[in-house]
Amino acid sequence: MAMAQNSSCRKRPNILITGTSSTRKKTTTAYLAIVTELRHINVGDFAKEENLTNDWDDIFDCYYINEDLKML
Template sequence: MAQNSSCYKRPNILITRNPGTRNTTTATSLAVVTELRHINIGDFANEENLTNDWNDTFDCYYINEESKT
């Protein structure tokens, strides 16, 4: 199937690593170099009230996977 260039969209790149291993720094740098938009899923989840309690072990919020938006 030929790709229609008028429908071409920029790629989604998902960077996942353990919390606290500089994934945000890596993703931000990649976004600058590639001129793509960077969305921090943790920030997005907080802004949309999709998080539960804080996890001290992993230094991040629990994402509420049951939320329906």
């Protein structure tokens, strides 16, 4: 079945790269953004800038991201 053409459909992919601390995700994704000409967004930095964090996880050494905080 063919997909209907919709002008609001995404034209470029989202690529999500995850991993534990200190695995060079920022370096890898920054390089990937250059070679693919895609925009690089660091989700952790974005969440802090938008005040979407509400607690710290000592085990994973990162903030919990709570997208519902944007609604408050």
